[in-house]
Amino acid sequence: MDTFVLDFMVASLRIASPLFFGALGGILSERSGVFGVGIEGMLLAGAFGAAVGSFLTGQPALGVLASAACGALIACVIGFVAVRLGADQMVAGLALNIFVLGLTSYILRSVVGGGQAPVIQVPLLPVWPIPFLAEIPVIGPIIFRQQPLTYLGLIAIAPMTLLLFRTHVGLTLRAVGENPMAAFAAGAHPNRVRFLAVVSGGAIAGLGGAVLALQQVGTFTDGMTGGRGYLVLAALIVGRWMPFSTFLACLVFGAAEVLQLHLQSWSLPFSSYTAQMLPYLIALTVLVVLGRSSKLPAAIGVPYR
Protein backbone atom coordinates (compact mmCIF):
# COMPACT_ATOMS: atom_id res chain seq x y z
CA MET A 1 0.00 0.00 0.00
CA ASP A 2 1.00 3.57 -0.65
CA THR A 3 3.00 4.91 2.31
CA PHE A 4 1.00 8.14 2.20
CA VAL A 5 -2.26 6.28 2.76
CA LEU A 6 -0.60 4.18 5.44
CA ASP A 7 0.77 7.21 7.28
CA PHE A 8 -2.60 8.85 6.97
CA MET A 9 -4.36 5.94 8.64
CA VAL A 10 -1.78 5.60 11.40
CA ALA A 11 -2.12 9.30 12.16
CA SER A 12 -5.93 9.14 12.06
CA LEU A 13 -6.01 6.41 14.69
CA ARG A 14 -3.48 8.32 16.77
CA ILE A 15 -5.45 11.55 16.68
CA ALA A 16 -8.78 9.79 17.16
CA SER A 17 -7.72 8.10 20.40
CA PRO A 18 -8.26 11.01 22.83
CA LEU A 19 -11.67 11.52 21.23
CA PHE A 20 -12.43 7.85 21.66
CA PHE A 21 -11.67 7.82 25.38
CA GLY A 22 -13.87 10.87 25.77
CA ALA A 23 -16.56 9.07 23.80
CA LEU A 24 -16.38 5.91 25.95
CA GLY A 25 -16.87 8.09 29.02
CA GLY A 26 -19.69 9.86 27.22
CA ILE A 27 -21.39 6.56 26.36
CA LEU A 28 -21.55 5.61 30.05
CA SER A 29 -22.86 9.02 31.03
CA GLU A 30 -25.41 9.49 28.24
CA ARG A 31 -26.64 5.88 28.30
CA SER A 32 -27.52 6.48 31.95
CA GLY A 33 -29.41 9.63 31.02
CA VAL A 34 -26.90 12.43 31.67
CA PHE A 35 -25.73 14.65 28.79
CA GLY A 36 -21.97 14.58 28.31
CA VAL A 37 -21.44 18.31 27.76
CA GLY A 38 -18.87 18.26 30.57
CA ILE A 39 -16.64 15.78 28.71
CA GLU A 40 -14.61 18.75 27.42
CA GLY A 41 -13.79 19.73 31.01
CA MET A 42 -13.02 16.13 32.00
CA LEU A 43 -10.62 15.77 29.06
CA LEU A 44 -8.92 19.02 30.04
CA ALA A 45 -8.68 18.00 33.71
CA GLY A 46 -7.24 14.66 32.60
CA ALA A 47 -4.66 16.33 30.39
CA PHE A 48 -3.70 18.57 33.30
CA GLY A 49 -3.42 15.66 35.71
CA ALA A 50 -1.37 13.65 33.22
CA ALA A 51 1.09 16.40 32.32
CA VAL A 52 1.55 17.81 35.82
CA GLY A 53 1.51 14.39 37.51
CA SER A 54 4.05 13.01 35.10
CA PHE A 55 6.19 16.17 35.35
CA LEU A 56 6.22 16.29 39.16
CA THR A 57 6.79 12.58 39.78
CA GLY A 58 8.82 11.75 36.68
CA GLN A 59 6.64 8.66 36.31
CA PRO A 60 4.40 8.63 33.23
CA ALA A 61 2.37 5.80 34.76
CA LEU A 62 1.51 8.02 37.74
CA GLY A 63 0.54 10.75 35.29
CA VAL A 64 -1.89 8.36 33.63
CA LEU A 65 -3.39 7.47 37.02
CA ALA A 66 -3.63 11.15 37.91
CA SER A 67 -5.50 11.86 34.69
CA ALA A 68 -8.20 9.32 35.52
CA ALA A 69 -8.42 10.63 39.09
CA CYS A 70 -8.76 14.25 37.92
CA GLY A 71 -11.40 13.31 35.37
CA ALA A 72 -13.41 11.41 37.98
CA LEU A 73 -13.06 14.19 40.54
CA ILE A 74 -14.32 16.80 38.10
CA ALA A 75 -17.16 14.51 37.04
CA CYS A 76 -18.29 14.39 40.69
CA VAL A 77 -19.32 18.04 40.27
CA ILE A 78 -21.73 17.04 37.48
CA GLY A 79 -22.82 14.09 39.60
CA PHE A 80 -23.69 16.41 42.46
CA VAL A 81 -25.16 19.41 40.63
CA ALA A 82 -26.90 17.72 37.70
CA VAL A 83 -27.75 14.28 39.12
CA ARG A 84 -28.15 14.75 42.87
CA LEU A 85 -29.73 18.22 42.72
CA GLY A 86 -31.23 17.80 39.24
CA ALA A 87 -29.93 21.05 37.68
CA ASP A 88 -29.98 21.56 33.91
CA GLN A 89 -27.38 19.10 32.58
CA MET A 90 -26.35 21.12 29.54
CA VAL A 91 -25.71 24.33 31.41
CA ALA A 92 -24.04 22.50 34.30
CA GLY A 93 -21.70 20.87 31.78
CA LEU A 94 -20.80 24.21 30.24
CA ALA A 95 -20.25 25.73 33.67
CA LEU A 96 -17.96 22.84 34.54
CA ASN A 97 -15.96 23.36 31.34
CA ILE A 98 -15.25 27.02 32.02
CA PHE A 99 -14.48 26.22 35.65
CA VAL A 100 -11.92 23.59 34.67
CA LEU A 101 -10.43 25.90 32.04
CA GLY A 102 -9.87 28.56 34.70
CA LEU A 103 -8.82 26.19 37.47
CA THR A 104 -6.18 24.31 35.47
CA SER A 105 -4.71 27.55 34.14
CA TYR A 106 -4.74 29.07 37.63
CA ILE A 107 -3.14 26.09 39.39
CA LEU A 108 -0.53 25.76 36.66
CA ARG A 109 0.51 29.38 37.11
CA SER A 110 0.12 29.94 40.84
CA VAL A 111 1.04 26.60 42.36
CA VAL A 112 3.33 24.92 39.83
CA GLY A 113 4.80 28.04 38.22
CA GLY A 114 4.94 30.46 41.14
CA GLY A 115 3.04 33.25 39.35
CA GLN A 116 4.32 32.69 35.82
CA ALA A 117 3.19 30.19 33.22
CA PRO A 118 5.75 27.40 33.64
CA VAL A 119 7.01 25.37 30.72
CA ILE A 120 6.55 21.75 31.63
CA GLN A 121 7.92 19.28 29.14
CA VAL A 122 7.19 15.62 29.62
CA PRO A 123 8.55 12.82 27.45
CA LEU A 124 5.97 11.27 25.11
CA LEU A 125 4.96 7.68 25.76
CA PRO A 126 6.96 5.49 23.37
CA VAL A 127 5.49 3.47 20.54
CA TRP A 128 5.14 -0.17 21.58
CA PRO A 129 5.26 -2.36 18.49
CA ILE A 130 3.59 -5.68 19.29
CA PRO A 131 6.00 -8.51 18.40
CA PHE A 132 4.96 -10.53 15.31
CA LEU A 133 1.62 -8.74 14.92
CA ALA A 134 3.39 -5.50 13.96
CA GLU A 135 4.92 -7.36 10.98
CA ILE A 136 1.54 -8.13 9.38
CA PRO A 137 1.32 -6.08 6.19
CA VAL A 138 -1.06 -3.08 6.25
CA ILE A 139 -2.85 -3.89 9.53
CA GLY A 140 0.39 -4.35 11.45
CA PRO A 141 1.77 -0.83 11.10
CA ILE A 142 -1.69 0.76 11.51
CA ILE A 143 -2.97 -1.05 14.59
CA PHE A 144 0.03 -2.75 16.18
CA ARG A 145 2.56 0.07 16.09
CA GLN A 146 0.84 2.52 18.43
CA GLN A 147 1.41 4.05 21.84
CA PRO A 148 0.21 2.16 24.95
CA LEU A 149 -2.98 4.11 25.69
CA THR A 150 -4.19 3.68 22.12
CA TYR A 151 -4.06 -0.09 22.64
CA LEU A 152 -5.97 0.36 25.87
CA GLY A 153 -8.70 2.21 23.97
CA LEU A 154 -8.89 -0.46 21.26
CA ILE A 155 -9.00 -3.26 23.81
CA ALA A 156 -11.73 -1.47 25.76
CA ILE A 157 -14.27 -1.73 22.92
CA ALA A 158 -15.15 -5.39 23.52
CA PRO A 159 -15.54 -5.36 27.34
CA MET A 160 -17.45 -2.08 27.12
CA THR A 161 -19.91 -3.57 24.63
CA LEU A 162 -20.29 -6.68 26.77
CA LEU A 163 -20.77 -4.59 29.91
CA LEU A 164 -23.51 -2.50 28.33
CA PHE A 165 -25.43 -5.20 26.48
CA ARG A 166 -24.66 -8.54 28.14
CA THR A 167 -24.55 -7.83 31.88
CA HIS A 168 -27.04 -6.94 34.54
CA VAL A 169 -25.11 -3.77 35.36
CA GLY A 170 -25.35 -2.64 31.75
CA LEU A 171 -29.04 -3.41 31.60
CA THR A 172 -29.67 -1.36 34.74
CA LEU A 173 -27.58 1.50 33.36
CA ARG A 174 -29.52 1.58 30.10
CA ALA A 175 -32.86 1.17 31.89
CA VAL A 176 -32.08 4.22 34.03
CA GLY A 177 -31.33 6.18 30.87
CA GLU A 178 -34.51 5.09 29.12
CA ASN A 179 -37.03 4.99 31.94
CA PRO A 180 -35.77 5.73 35.46
CA MET A 181 -39.21 5.19 37.02
CA ALA A 182 -39.39 1.67 35.67
CA ALA A 183 -35.80 1.02 36.74
CA PHE A 184 -36.68 2.23 40.22
CA ALA A 185 -39.70 -0.06 40.30
CA ALA A 186 -37.36 -2.90 39.38
CA GLY A 187 -35.22 -2.12 42.40
CA ALA A 188 -32.49 0.17 41.03
CA HIS A 189 -31.57 3.56 42.48
CA PRO A 190 -31.60 5.77 39.36
CA ASN A 191 -29.58 8.65 40.80
CA ARG A 192 -26.99 6.33 42.33
CA VAL A 193 -26.58 4.56 38.98
CA ARG A 194 -26.29 7.89 37.16
CA PHE A 195 -23.77 9.25 39.65
CA LEU A 196 -21.57 6.16 39.27
CA ALA A 197 -21.92 6.24 35.48
CA VAL A 198 -20.95 9.91 35.30
CA VAL A 199 -17.97 9.52 37.63
CA SER A 200 -16.58 6.38 35.99
CA GLY A 201 -17.20 8.02 32.63
CA GLY A 202 -15.21 10.98 33.94
CA ALA A 203 -12.28 8.72 34.81
CA ILE A 204 -12.29 7.27 31.29
CA ALA A 205 -12.58 10.72 29.70
CA GLY A 206 -9.71 11.81 31.95
CA LEU A 207 -7.58 9.09 30.34
CA GLY A 208 -8.42 10.75 27.03
CA GLY A 209 -6.72 13.84 28.39
CA ALA A 210 -3.68 11.72 29.20
CA VAL A 211 -3.61 10.48 25.60
CA LEU A 212 -3.57 14.09 24.43
CA ALA A 213 -0.93 15.26 26.91
CA LEU A 214 1.36 12.22 27.05
CA GLN A 215 1.01 10.73 23.58
CA GLN A 216 0.60 13.78 21.37
CA VAL A 217 1.64 17.11 22.85
CA GLY A 218 4.08 16.37 25.68
CA THR A 219 3.02 19.34 27.79
CA PHE A 220 -0.02 21.16 29.17
CA THR A 221 -1.27 24.45 27.75
CA ASP A 222 -4.40 26.42 28.67
CA GLY A 223 -7.48 25.00 27.01
CA MET A 224 -5.42 22.48 25.06
CA THR A 225 -8.46 20.26 24.40
CA GLY A 226 -9.75 23.02 22.09
CA GLY A 227 -13.31 21.75 21.69
CA ARG A 228 -12.51 18.03 21.29
CA GLY A 229 -15.11 17.34 23.96
CA TYR A 230 -17.78 18.81 21.72
CA LEU A 231 -16.65 16.75 18.73
CA VAL A 232 -17.01 13.74 21.03
CA LEU A 233 -20.66 14.63 21.57
CA ALA A 234 -21.18 14.63 17.81
CA ALA A 235 -19.33 11.29 17.52
CA LEU A 236 -21.67 9.79 20.13
CA ILE A 237 -24.72 10.74 18.10
CA VAL A 238 -23.17 9.44 14.88
CA GLY A 239 -22.10 6.21 16.61
CA ARG A 240 -25.50 5.83 18.27
CA TRP A 241 -23.94 5.28 21.71
CA MET A 242 -22.48 1.90 20.63
CA PRO A 243 -18.77 1.50 21.49
CA PHE A 244 -17.61 0.15 18.13
CA SER A 245 -19.64 2.48 15.89
CA THR A 246 -18.65 5.42 18.07
CA PHE A 247 -15.05 4.37 17.63
CA LEU A 248 -15.53 4.51 13.85
CA ALA A 249 -17.12 7.96 14.17
CA CYS A 250 -14.12 9.14 16.18
CA LEU A 251 -11.85 7.75 13.47
CA VAL A 252 -13.68 9.89 10.90
CA PHE A 253 -13.08 13.01 13.00
CA GLY A 254 -9.48 11.94 13.52
CA ALA A 255 -9.09 11.56 9.76
CA ALA A 256 -10.62 15.01 9.24
CA GLU A 257 -8.05 16.45 11.62
CA VAL A 258 -5.18 14.73 9.79
CA LEU A 259 -6.53 15.84 6.41
CA GLN A 260 -6.68 19.35 7.81
CA LEU A 261 -2.99 19.19 8.76
CA HIS A 262 -2.14 17.93 5.29
CA LEU A 263 -4.20 20.67 3.64
CA GLN A 264 -2.07 23.20 5.46
CA SER A 265 1.10 21.83 3.90
CA TRP A 266 -0.29 21.95 0.37
CA SER A 267 -0.43 25.42 -1.12
CA LEU A 268 -4.14 26.17 -1.36
CA PRO A 269 -5.89 29.49 -1.99
CA PHE A 270 -6.99 29.77 1.64
CA SER A 271 -5.09 29.96 4.91
CA SER A 272 -4.83 27.28 7.58
CA TYR A 273 -7.86 28.75 9.34
CA THR A 274 -10.28 27.45 6.74
CA ALA A 275 -8.63 24.03 6.82
CA GLN A 276 -9.08 23.95 10.59
CA MET A 277 -12.85 24.32 10.14
CA LEU A 278 -12.95 20.89 8.52
CA PRO A 279 -13.62 18.69 11.60
CA TYR A 280 -16.36 21.03 12.84
CA LEU A 281 -17.98 21.30 9.41
CA ILE A 282 -17.88 17.52 8.99
CA ALA A 283 -19.46 17.09 12.43
CA LEU A 284 -22.23 19.56 11.56
CA THR A 285 -22.84 17.98 8.15
CA VAL A 286 -23.08 14.49 9.59
CA LEU A 287 -25.49 15.68 12.28
CA VAL A 288 -27.65 17.42 9.69
CA VAL A 289 -27.69 14.34 7.44
CA LEU A 290 -28.55 12.01 10.34
CA GLY A 291 -31.20 14.41 11.59
CA ARG A 292 -33.73 12.81 13.88
CA SER A 293 -32.83 9.26 12.87
CA SER A 294 -30.35 8.95 15.76
CA LYS A 295 -32.42 8.36 18.87
CA LEU A 296 -31.15 9.69 22.18
CA PRO A 297 -31.72 7.63 25.33
CA ALA A 298 -35.32 8.51 26.18
CA ALA A 299 -34.77 9.96 29.64
CA ILE A 300 -31.60 11.93 28.84
CA GLY A 301 -31.61 15.40 30.32
CA VAL A 302 -34.56 14.64 32.58
CA PRO A 303 -33.60 14.75 36.26
CA TYR A 304 -34.97 11.91 38.37
CA ARG A 305 -36.59 12.91 41.62
Add this chain to the structure above:
Amino acid sequence: MMAAVGVYRRSGGWVRAFIALGLTFSLTAALIGFSGKNPITAYEAMFRGAFGSFDRVAFAINKATPYIISGIGVALCFRAGIINIGAEGQIALGGLAATWVALAWPKASPLIGIPLAFGVGMIAGALWSGIAAVIHVGRGVNEVLATLLLNFVALLLVGEVLHGDLGEPGAGFPQSPLFEPNYWLSTMIAGAQLHWGVLIGPLIAIGGYVLLRYTTLGFAVRVLGASRSAASYAGFSVPQLTIKLMLMAGGLAGLAGVIEVLGIHYRLIEGFSSGFGFNAVVVALLGALHPLAIIPAGLFFGFLEAGALSMQREVGVPSSLVAVIQGLTMLFVLAALAASRRSS
Protein backbone atom coordinates in the same frame (compact mmCIF):
# COMPACT_ATOMS: atom_id res chain seq x y z
CA MET B 1 -51.67 33.59 44.50
CA MET B 2 -49.87 33.91 41.18
CA ALA B 3 -48.52 37.29 42.26
CA ALA B 4 -47.20 35.74 45.46
CA VAL B 5 -45.43 33.05 43.45
CA GLY B 6 -43.98 35.75 41.21
CA VAL B 7 -42.70 37.76 44.17
CA TYR B 8 -41.21 34.65 45.73
CA ARG B 9 -39.48 33.76 42.47
CA ARG B 10 -38.02 37.21 42.00
CA SER B 11 -36.81 37.68 45.57
CA GLY B 12 -35.56 34.11 45.39
CA GLY B 13 -33.49 35.16 42.39
CA TRP B 14 -31.72 37.93 44.29
CA VAL B 15 -31.11 35.76 47.32
CA ARG B 16 -29.80 32.96 45.09
CA ALA B 17 -27.49 35.35 43.26
CA PHE B 18 -26.00 36.67 46.50
CA ILE B 19 -25.58 33.24 48.04
CA ALA B 20 -23.92 32.00 44.86
CA LEU B 21 -21.54 34.95 44.78
CA GLY B 22 -20.75 34.60 48.48
CA LEU B 23 -19.89 30.92 48.12
CA THR B 24 -17.87 31.60 44.96
CA PHE B 25 -15.77 34.31 46.57
CA SER B 26 -15.09 32.24 49.69
CA LEU B 27 -13.92 29.29 47.60
CA THR B 28 -11.85 31.59 45.41
CA ALA B 29 -10.28 33.14 48.50
CA ALA B 30 -9.24 29.66 49.54
CA LEU B 31 -7.66 29.16 46.12
CA ILE B 32 -5.76 32.43 46.42
CA GLY B 33 -4.59 31.45 49.90
CA PHE B 34 -3.60 28.04 48.61
CA SER B 35 -1.16 29.67 46.20
CA GLY B 36 0.52 31.52 49.07
CA LYS B 37 -1.05 34.95 48.48
CA ASN B 38 -3.19 36.89 50.93
CA PRO B 39 -6.81 36.81 49.67
CA ILE B 40 -7.65 40.11 51.36
CA THR B 41 -4.76 41.91 49.65
CA ALA B 42 -5.78 40.31 46.37
CA TYR B 43 -9.43 41.31 46.71
CA GLU B 44 -8.35 44.84 47.71
CA ALA B 45 -6.29 45.11 44.53
CA MET B 46 -9.24 43.76 42.61
CA PHE B 47 -11.55 46.35 44.14
CA ARG B 48 -9.15 49.19 43.36
CA GLY B 49 -8.75 47.93 39.82
CA ALA B 50 -12.51 47.95 39.36
CA PHE B 51 -13.48 51.20 41.10
CA GLY B 52 -10.14 52.96 41.70
CA SER B 53 -10.56 55.76 39.18
CA PHE B 54 -13.01 57.06 36.61
CA ASP B 55 -10.98 55.40 33.87
CA ARG B 56 -11.21 52.01 35.58
CA VAL B 57 -14.98 52.38 35.98
CA ALA B 58 -15.30 53.39 32.32
CA PHE B 59 -13.19 50.38 31.33
CA ALA B 60 -15.44 48.06 33.33
CA ILE B 61 -18.66 49.52 31.93
CA ASN B 62 -17.29 49.21 28.40
CA LYS B 63 -16.48 45.56 29.15
CA ALA B 64 -19.93 44.89 30.61
CA THR B 65 -21.86 46.29 27.64
CA PRO B 66 -21.48 43.37 25.20
CA TYR B 67 -22.18 40.89 28.04
CA ILE B 68 -25.42 42.66 28.91
CA ILE B 69 -26.63 42.90 25.32
CA SER B 70 -25.80 39.34 24.30
CA GLY B 71 -26.85 38.06 27.75
CA ILE B 72 -30.38 39.39 27.16
CA GLY B 73 -30.56 37.46 23.89
CA VAL B 74 -29.38 34.32 25.69
CA ALA B 75 -31.94 34.91 28.46
CA LEU B 76 -34.81 35.20 25.95
CA CYS B 77 -33.82 31.84 24.46
CA PHE B 78 -33.28 30.17 27.87
CA ARG B 79 -36.67 31.47 29.02
CA ALA B 80 -38.22 29.48 26.17
CA GLY B 81 -36.12 26.43 26.99
CA ILE B 82 -33.77 26.89 24.04
CA ILE B 83 -30.15 26.49 25.17
CA ASN B 84 -28.42 28.84 22.73
CA ILE B 85 -24.66 28.84 23.40
CA GLY B 86 -23.80 30.53 20.13
CA ALA B 87 -23.28 34.11 21.34
CA GLU B 88 -19.51 33.86 20.90
CA GLY B 89 -19.66 33.09 17.20
CA GLN B 90 -22.52 35.51 16.60
CA ILE B 91 -20.58 38.32 18.29
CA ALA B 92 -17.58 37.48 16.12
CA LEU B 93 -19.68 37.61 12.95
CA GLY B 94 -21.27 40.92 14.01
CA GLY B 95 -17.83 42.45 14.52
CA LEU B 96 -16.63 40.97 11.24
CA ALA B 97 -19.56 42.43 9.29
CA ALA B 98 -19.13 45.87 10.86
CA THR B 99 -15.45 45.77 9.96
CA TRP B 100 -16.31 44.90 6.39
CA VAL B 101 -18.62 47.95 6.19
CA ALA B 102 -16.04 50.25 7.76
CA LEU B 103 -13.28 49.13 5.42
CA ALA B 104 -15.44 49.01 2.28
CA TRP B 105 -16.76 52.58 2.65
CA PRO B 106 -14.02 54.34 4.62
CA LYS B 107 -15.22 57.82 3.66
CA ALA B 108 -18.91 57.38 4.55
CA SER B 109 -20.38 60.06 6.77
CA PRO B 110 -20.81 58.82 10.36
CA LEU B 111 -24.56 59.40 10.07
CA ILE B 112 -24.76 56.78 7.33
CA GLY B 113 -21.72 54.59 7.97
CA ILE B 114 -22.28 53.82 11.66
CA PRO B 115 -25.98 52.87 11.35
CA LEU B 116 -25.10 50.79 8.30
CA ALA B 117 -22.36 48.97 10.24
CA PHE B 118 -24.81 48.34 13.10
CA GLY B 119 -27.47 47.04 10.72
CA VAL B 120 -25.16 44.76 8.78
CA GLY B 121 -23.54 43.50 11.99
CA MET B 122 -26.89 42.60 13.52
CA ILE B 123 -28.00 40.85 10.35
CA ALA B 124 -24.76 38.86 10.24
CA GLY B 125 -25.19 37.75 13.87
CA ALA B 126 -28.82 36.84 13.23
CA LEU B 127 -27.95 34.87 10.09
CA TRP B 128 -25.28 32.92 11.95
CA SER B 129 -27.68 31.90 14.70
CA GLY B 130 -30.30 31.39 11.98
CA ILE B 131 -28.17 28.57 10.57
CA ALA B 132 -28.18 26.88 13.98
CA ALA B 133 -31.91 27.51 14.35
CA VAL B 134 -32.72 25.96 10.98
CA ILE B 135 -30.51 22.93 11.67
CA HIS B 136 -32.14 22.56 15.08
CA VAL B 137 -35.74 23.01 14.00
CA GLY B 138 -35.51 21.41 10.57
CA ARG B 139 -33.29 18.42 11.30
CA GLY B 140 -33.69 17.98 15.04
CA VAL B 141 -30.00 18.54 15.76
CA ASN B 142 -29.46 19.45 19.40
CA GLU B 143 -29.21 23.25 19.62
CA VAL B 144 -26.35 23.19 22.12
CA LEU B 145 -24.21 21.14 19.76
CA ALA B 146 -25.20 23.15 16.67
CA THR B 147 -24.40 26.51 18.27
CA LEU B 148 -21.18 25.25 19.88
CA LEU B 149 -19.79 23.81 16.66
CA LEU B 150 -20.74 26.95 14.74
CA ASN B 151 -18.82 29.02 17.30
CA PHE B 152 -15.59 27.28 16.31
CA VAL B 153 -16.32 27.85 12.63
CA ALA B 154 -17.09 31.55 13.21
CA LEU B 155 -13.88 32.17 15.15
CA LEU B 156 -11.87 30.48 12.40
CA LEU B 157 -13.72 32.56 9.81
CA VAL B 158 -12.53 35.73 11.55
CA GLY B 159 -9.00 34.34 11.49
CA GLU B 160 -9.31 33.53 7.81
CA VAL B 161 -10.40 37.01 6.72
CA LEU B 162 -7.78 38.65 8.92
CA HIS B 163 -5.14 36.59 7.13
CA GLY B 164 -6.72 37.50 3.83
CA ASP B 165 -8.77 40.39 2.54
CA LEU B 166 -9.40 42.30 5.77
CA GLY B 167 -5.98 41.86 7.38
CA GLU B 168 -3.54 44.69 7.94
CA PRO B 169 -0.48 43.97 5.79
CA GLY B 170 2.68 43.65 7.84
CA ALA B 171 0.96 44.06 11.22
CA GLY B 172 2.54 40.89 12.60
CA PHE B 173 -0.70 40.19 14.43
CA PRO B 174 -3.98 39.05 12.93
CA GLN B 175 -5.90 42.32 12.93
CA SER B 176 -7.56 44.62 10.43
CA PRO B 177 -6.30 48.13 9.64
CA LEU B 178 -7.52 50.88 11.96
CA PHE B 179 -10.91 52.30 10.90
CA GLU B 180 -11.28 55.91 9.80
CA PRO B 181 -12.26 58.04 12.83
CA ASN B 182 -15.71 58.65 11.33
CA TYR B 183 -16.54 55.05 12.31
CA TRP B 184 -15.43 55.42 15.93
CA LEU B 185 -18.24 55.60 18.46
CA SER B 186 -17.65 58.96 20.11
CA THR B 187 -16.90 59.15 23.80
CA MET B 188 -19.28 60.73 26.30
CA ILE B 189 -16.69 62.89 28.03
CA ALA B 190 -13.62 64.20 26.25
CA GLY B 191 -10.50 62.26 27.22
CA ALA B 192 -12.35 59.34 28.83
CA GLN B 193 -12.86 55.95 27.23
CA LEU B 194 -16.59 55.69 27.96
CA HIS B 195 -18.40 55.61 24.59
CA TRP B 196 -22.04 56.26 23.76
CA GLY B 197 -22.58 52.60 22.87
CA VAL B 198 -22.83 51.70 26.56
CA LEU B 199 -26.30 53.29 26.65
CA ILE B 200 -27.55 50.61 24.27
CA GLY B 201 -27.29 47.93 27.01
CA PRO B 202 -29.95 49.42 29.31
CA LEU B 203 -32.14 50.26 26.31
CA ILE B 204 -32.08 46.64 25.15
CA ALA B 205 -32.77 45.48 28.70
CA ILE B 206 -35.88 47.67 28.91
CA GLY B 207 -36.90 46.45 25.46
CA GLY B 208 -36.45 42.82 26.55
CA TYR B 209 -38.44 43.44 29.73
CA VAL B 210 -41.33 45.03 27.81
CA LEU B 211 -41.24 42.24 25.25
CA LEU B 212 -41.43 39.49 27.85
CA ARG B 213 -43.97 41.22 30.06
CA TYR B 214 -46.36 43.01 27.71
CA THR B 215 -46.34 41.37 24.28
CA THR B 216 -47.91 38.25 22.82
CA LEU B 217 -44.47 37.04 21.78
CA GLY B 218 -43.26 37.42 25.37
CA PHE B 219 -46.26 35.46 26.62
CA ALA B 220 -45.55 32.75 24.07
CA VAL B 221 -41.93 32.61 25.27
CA ARG B 222 -43.02 32.12 28.86
CA VAL B 223 -45.55 29.45 27.92
CA LEU B 224 -43.01 27.64 25.78
CA GLY B 225 -40.50 27.72 28.63
CA ALA B 226 -43.06 26.28 31.03
CA SER B 227 -44.21 23.51 28.73
CA ARG B 228 -43.61 22.66 25.12
CA SER B 229 -46.90 20.82 24.74
CA ALA B 230 -48.86 23.64 26.40
CA ALA B 231 -47.37 26.06 23.87
CA SER B 232 -48.43 24.01 20.87
CA TYR B 233 -51.82 23.34 22.49
CA ALA B 234 -52.25 27.09 22.93
CA GLY B 235 -51.72 27.43 19.20
CA PHE B 236 -48.17 28.81 19.21
CA SER B 237 -45.95 27.33 16.53
CA VAL B 238 -42.96 26.03 18.47
CA PRO B 239 -40.62 25.87 15.42
CA GLN B 240 -41.51 29.42 14.38
CA LEU B 241 -41.02 30.74 17.91
CA THR B 242 -37.68 28.96 18.19
CA ILE B 243 -36.42 30.47 14.96
CA LYS B 244 -37.69 33.93 15.89
CA LEU B 245 -35.96 33.84 19.29
CA MET B 246 -32.71 32.49 17.89
CA LEU B 247 -32.69 35.23 15.25
CA MET B 248 -33.29 37.87 17.92
CA ALA B 249 -30.55 36.48 20.14
CA GLY B 250 -28.20 36.36 17.16
CA GLY B 251 -29.04 39.93 16.21
CA LEU B 252 -28.36 41.10 19.75
CA ALA B 253 -25.06 39.21 19.88
CA GLY B 254 -24.14 40.75 16.51
CA LEU B 255 -24.96 44.16 17.97
CA ALA B 256 -22.64 43.45 20.89
CA GLY B 257 -19.89 42.57 18.41
CA VAL B 258 -20.39 45.81 16.47
CA ILE B 259 -20.18 47.89 19.67
CA GLU B 260 -17.01 46.10 20.75
CA VAL B 261 -15.35 46.71 17.40
CA LEU B 262 -16.49 50.32 16.76
CA GLY B 263 -16.40 51.43 20.40
CA ILE B 264 -13.27 49.84 21.86
CA HIS B 265 -10.76 48.53 19.35
CA TYR B 266 -11.60 50.61 16.22
CA ARG B 267 -10.46 47.53 14.28
CA LEU B 268 -11.12 43.80 14.10
CA ILE B 269 -8.70 41.72 16.18
CA GLU B 270 -8.48 37.93 16.19
CA GLY B 271 -10.05 36.54 19.34
CA PHE B 272 -11.74 39.84 20.30
CA SER B 273 -14.87 37.88 21.26
CA SER B 274 -13.15 35.06 23.09
CA GLY B 275 -15.01 34.11 26.26
CA PHE B 276 -17.90 36.49 25.53
CA GLY B 277 -20.28 33.65 24.76
CA PHE B 278 -19.78 32.03 28.14
CA ASN B 279 -19.99 35.40 29.84
CA ALA B 280 -23.34 36.01 28.17
CA VAL B 281 -24.62 32.72 29.61
CA VAL B 282 -23.21 33.38 33.10
CA VAL B 283 -24.64 36.88 33.14
CA ALA B 284 -28.05 35.66 31.95
CA LEU B 285 -28.17 32.99 34.66
CA LEU B 286 -26.89 35.27 37.42
CA GLY B 287 -29.58 37.76 36.37
CA ALA B 288 -32.15 34.96 36.81
CA LEU B 289 -33.01 35.32 33.08
CA HIS B 290 -34.68 38.64 33.91
CA PRO B 291 -33.71 41.37 31.37
CA LEU B 292 -33.47 44.17 33.94
CA ALA B 293 -31.52 42.05 36.45
CA ILE B 294 -29.04 41.25 33.69
CA ILE B 295 -27.78 44.86 33.85
CA PRO B 296 -26.28 44.53 37.35
CA ALA B 297 -25.16 40.96 36.57
CA GLY B 298 -23.33 42.18 33.45
CA LEU B 299 -21.81 45.14 35.27
CA PHE B 300 -20.64 42.77 37.99
CA PHE B 301 -18.66 40.72 35.50
CA GLY B 302 -17.35 43.84 33.77
CA PHE B 303 -15.99 45.15 37.09
CA LEU B 304 -14.73 41.69 38.00
CA GLU B 305 -12.63 41.49 34.85
CA ALA B 306 -11.32 45.01 35.21
CA GLY B 307 -10.38 44.20 38.80
CA ALA B 308 -8.82 40.86 37.97
CA LEU B 309 -6.38 42.48 35.53
CA SER B 310 -5.15 44.81 38.28
CA MET B 311 -5.00 41.96 40.74
CA GLN B 312 -2.73 40.10 38.35
CA ARG B 313 -0.47 43.15 37.90
CA GLU B 314 -0.27 44.19 41.55
CA VAL B 315 -0.45 40.96 43.55
CA GLY B 316 0.57 38.41 40.93
CA VAL B 317 -2.60 36.37 41.18
CA PRO B 318 -3.25 34.97 37.69
CA SER B 319 -6.31 36.55 36.05
CA SER B 320 -7.46 33.11 34.92
CA LEU B 321 -9.13 33.18 38.34
CA VAL B 322 -11.94 35.03 36.53
CA ALA B 323 -12.89 31.87 34.64
CA VAL B 324 -12.92 29.98 37.95
CA ILE B 325 -15.23 32.63 39.39
CA GLN B 326 -17.49 32.47 36.33
CA GLY B 327 -17.73 28.69 36.36
CA LEU B 328 -18.33 28.50 40.11
CA THR B 329 -20.97 31.26 40.01
CA MET B 330 -22.78 29.40 37.26
CA LEU B 331 -22.61 26.09 39.14
CA PHE B 332 -23.82 27.62 42.40
CA VAL B 333 -26.69 29.48 40.70
CA LEU B 334 -27.72 26.22 38.99
CA ALA B 335 -27.46 24.26 42.22
CA ALA B 336 -29.48 26.85 44.14
CA LEU B 337 -32.10 26.96 41.40
CA ALA B 338 -32.42 23.19 41.36
CA ALA B 339 -32.51 22.98 45.16
CA SER B 340 -35.27 25.58 45.38
CA ARG B 341 -37.24 23.73 42.70
CA ARG B 342 -36.88 20.49 44.69
CA SER B 343 -38.15 22.05 47.89
CA SER B 344 -41.17 23.72 46.28
